[in-house]
Amino acid sequence: MSYHPAPEYDVVGVGFGPSNLALAIALDDCARKQRVSCRSVFVERQPSFKWHGGMLLPGSNMQISFLKDLVSLRDPTSPFTFINYLHKSGRLLDFTNCRTFYPSRIEFNDYLRWVAGQFESVVEYGETVVAVEPVSAGQSVVALRVLTQTEGGEERSRIARNLVVAVGGLPxxxxxxxxxxxxxxxxxxxxxxxxxxxxxxxxxxxxxxxxxxxxxxxxxxxxxxxxxxxxxxxxxxxxxxxxxxDSSPFVNEIFNPEYTDYFYSQADGQREAIVRSFRNTxxxxxxxxxxxxxxxxxxxxxxxxxxxxxxxxxxxxxxxxxxxxxxxxxxxxxxxxxxxxxxxxxxxxxxxYERSPVPAFLDPIRRYIEGGTLDRDYRLQTSPAFRPQVHLQGCAETSHGLSDTLLSVLPIRAQEITTSLASTRAKQFDPEQHLVERVYL
Ligand SMILES: Cc1cc2nc3c(=O)[nH]c(=O)nc-3n(C[C@H](O)[C@H](O)[C@H](O)COP(=O)(O)OP(=O)(O)OC[C@H]3O[C@@H](n4cnc5c(N)ncnc54)[C@H](O)[C@@H]3O)c2cc1C
Ligand SMILES: NC(=O)c1ccc[n+]([C@@H]2O[C@H](COP(=O)([O-])OP(=O)(O)OC[C@H]3O[C@@H](n4cnc5c(N)ncnc54)[C@H](OP(=O)(O)O)[C@@H]3O)[C@@H](O)[C@H]2O)c1
The missing domain is CATH 3.50.50.60 (FAD/NAD(P)-binding domain)
Structure with a gap:
């Protein structure tokens, strides 16, 4: 029987909803601008892209402006904007005649699917991440083994230098x-x-x-x-x-990206009070x-x-x-x-919905996690011997504010995570493990 080593990636994304979709765009932008390659893959449990499919009700509308799409706040000239989607679909003028900032959820799902379709080569649908284990070399954890199960029950394994988890909430x-x-x-x-x-x-x-x-x-x-x-x-x-x-304009400023800095800088008690006082948003x-x-x-x-x-x-x-x-x-x-x-x-x-601060499939690396809060760039704080970066999207309402579970800051958060990943020189792999030390991204 021939032995197939697990494929290796710079970044493995868990889940391919809007958060990791925004990350795929940001990673792609970064790789193009810096002319470097980034091997990434996103693993998605659903058989194809769908945004909260069980609630794509005929009469339902977005609760956020279409200008807060996957990329416009960061780069309104990107080909992945909602406006470009309308243009490519031949509906730009007709949409304008609707005189709204709030498209139907069915149309926004179609926009997200249109973007996802352009990243087809970096997504594996129909696979659920079941465990993330440490890969050690000497005293250090140098990578992560991402174990998945396909819809047909097959088990697969990938090696990740870094992980970005965006799995949404559970009912x-x-x-x-x-x-x-x-x-x-x-x-x-x-x-x-x-x-x-x-x-x-x-x-x-x-x-x-x-x-x-x-x-x-x-x-x-x-x-x-x-x-x-x-x-x-x-x-x-x-x-x-x-x-x-409450979606009135002054209140809505708590969903501005810079509010995340303010929120993050507050003491725990003050953060809790802010979330409580704006719960009705x-x-x-x-x-x-x-x-x-x-x-x-x-x-x-x-x-x-x-x-x-x-x-x-x-x-x-x-x-x-x-x-x-x-x-x-x-x-x-x-x-x-x-x-x-x-x-x-x-x-x-x-x-x-319920959201776990650290999803259960990260249990095998839990002993390396230090401190209960993500850093400002949404990265798990881990012990010094643990070299991979693990970022979490949508799990940090208590530390990063109410925008964390929503679409409000997606492009900016994706950029912050990409910058954090790109700025790390990846001395993450031991050459004896057949992985080369090189500049990441
Ligand atoms: C009905 C509904 C409507 C909403 N409308 C709005 C709105 O209008 N505006 C707004 O700002 N927010 C809205 N929200 C909030 C919502 O959280 C965000 O819109 C958005 O979906 C967050 O994206 P995400 O990628 O973080 O999470 P999700 O969209 O939940 O995506 C997570 C993905 O991860 C996959 N996944 C989960 N576990 C695994 C695993 N172990 N392995 C592999 N894949 C996995 C899931 O299948 C899913 O595709 C709405 C929420 C709901 C429920
Ligand atoms: N069109 C759209 O854009 C759209 C559509 C749907 C949802 N969403 C978004 O999805 C997110 C979730 O909304 P949601 O309506 O699903 O959930 P939600 O806002 O969290 O509301 C949950 C409701 O369930 C009740 N509840 C919780 N536990 C209960 C219990 N043990 N017994 C009785 N009642 C209980 C809560 O009541 P208490 O307050 O008493 O706890 C609350 O009324 C929000 O961000 C929302 O904006 C958006």
């Missing part, structure tokens, strides 16, 4: 739903469009509960009532009212236009008497049971100390 399933989470009648919004609920219920008027009071909950509620007009929807959340997201809030739409809809139903959508504020779910007749929820209104039970044909959990 948050509240503890009370864990016992019923495997039931096909219970789904998280991240898989909404692929779930049986969107296929309808064979003509019967289904009872559906949407749990949560954020943007996903509002969008799914409107989509369901459009898609299945005879459905009876209960929108259930813990807060007192559905609240609008992003979490558990709804776009004001969408709120108006929902309100008008419930009002109109009162006029006609055909109530299909009921909004249940101040409602906590204290138990969930899977029964043959449906999913039974036990609800508690704490204010009034009133409990009641309701049975549903389907439950949609619009309960948001």
């Amino acid at each position: 948050h399933i509240p503890a009370v739903f864990r016992a019923v989470a495997g039931d096909p009648r219970v789904m998280h919004t991240s898989g909404y469009l692929d779930s049986p609920v969107t296929a309808g219920f064979g003509g019967c008027a289904p009872r559906v509960a949407v749990i949560g009071g954020g943007q996903s909950a509002a969008e799914v509620t409107l989509d369901l009532s459009d898609r299945i007009p005879d459905s009876n929807i209960d929108l259930i959340f813990r807060g007192h009212a559905l609240k609008p997201s 992003n979490y558990a809030v709804v776009d004001p236009d969408l709120l108006d739409q929902l309100y008008r809809m419930t009002y109109q139903q009162r006029v006609t008497g055909a109530r299909r959508l009921a909004v249940h504020p101040r409602s906590e779910i204290v138990a969930a049971h899977a029964r043959p007749e449906g999913i039974v929820l036990e609800l508690l209104n704490r204010d009034e100390d009133v409990r009641h039970r309701a049975t549903y044909d389907a439950i949609v959990l619009a309960t948001g």
